Amino acid sequence: MDENTRSIIELAWARVLQLPDDALMAHTPGRITRPDDSVIMFVTLWEHRVLVAPEAVLQRAAELSDEQLVDGPTLLALSRDPGTGSGAGRLLGEATLSFTDSYVTGARLESIVVTDDAAAIGDLERLCPPDDSAEVCLSQMMWKFATLDETDQITAGAGFDEWHRILGHLGVLTPPALRRYGFATVAAGIATNEALDRGLVPQYRARTDNVGSQALAARLGFDRVGSQTTVLLTAPTS
Secondary structure (H helix, E strand, O other): OOHHHHHHHHHHHHHHOOOOOOOOOOOOOEEEEEEOOOEEEEEEEOOEEEEEEOHHHHHHHOOOOHHHHOOHHHHHHHOOOHHHOOOOEEEEEEEEEEEOOOOOOOHHHHHOEEEOOHHHHHHHHHHOOHHHHHHHOHHHOOEEEEEEOOOOOEEEEEEEEEEOOOEEEEEEEOOHHHOOOOHHHHHHHHHHHHHHHOOOEEEEEEEOOOHHHHHHHHHOOOEEEEEEEEEEEOOOOO
16 A cells, blocks of 8 residues: 555544544554543554543543453443443444555456446345444445346445545445355445545445455455444433
8 A cells, every 4th residue: 555545544534533634644653542422432543543532431441452442342341431421332343444545457347237226225225134234324325336237136235435535435235145246346346446536545444243344355455454443422311
């Protein structure tokens, strides 16, 4: 990955984390913290480590290692600290962060039939497990499409959202019955190339327990350079 691409990613994530634009530019180890009463989030990006959390959690986390903070259950336990002033935390998950600045090639990318018809994308979501559809939220993405086979049957879908006009955050969805046939690779490859065409750096986030999704990112040429673990804090009940 080009050094300039790395700088662009660091800028984008500084904005995602609501830090100064240059907060992640210095290539030095160390943990950056920012108070936030709505979330506990630990992000690693190359040698950077960022913890966003309520003040009480930041104080407790100072005693914990980076390896501990990557762990979802550890963050969930921290959310139960009375000092957070919140109700029960909800673990959104542990995920890897991968990026690329290279186009995906392959004959199938040029020959596959695609549609951006909203009804087709809705049909695709209904063909997939509800948890998968809810996680990807393909129909809500800024740019999305479904792929079709020679009989016009839906085979997969992909798309991306623009993050701060810098990153193209990808999502891929494939019906369980059609997985391992390469449909997700083709759809994600098209989305990757479209993001690059639009001047964005493609970003792929995969849950750490989703081996297939991480393998897909590797096949597409994404470099795994970080992680994100998030617990959403809810308002306390009276």
